[in-house]
Amino acid sequence: MQTDYQKEWIKPGGGWTAIIAPGGSILDGPLKGKEGILYAGSGYGNDCEYGALA
Numbered sequence: 001m002q003t004d005y006q007k008e009w010i011k012p013g014g015g016w017t018a019i020i021a022p023g024g025s026i027l028d029g030p031l032k033g034k035e036g037i038l039y040a041g042s043g044y045g046n047d048c049e050y051g052a053l054a
Contacts, residue, residue: 016030018038019038028040
């Protein structure tokens with residue numbers, strides 16, 4: 001059974017996902033309307049790898 005809070009904030013099928021950098025920019029995504037995996041990895045300096053597996 002869901003609480004009133006859960007009913008208000010947790011909506012089936014209405015979510016999305018993204019990878020957000022510490023500065024607030026979106027690195028990858030948003031992934032909406034389908035299932036998949038977003039990934040990101042970083043090395044030293046400005047090296048960054050990201051993408052989506054859907």
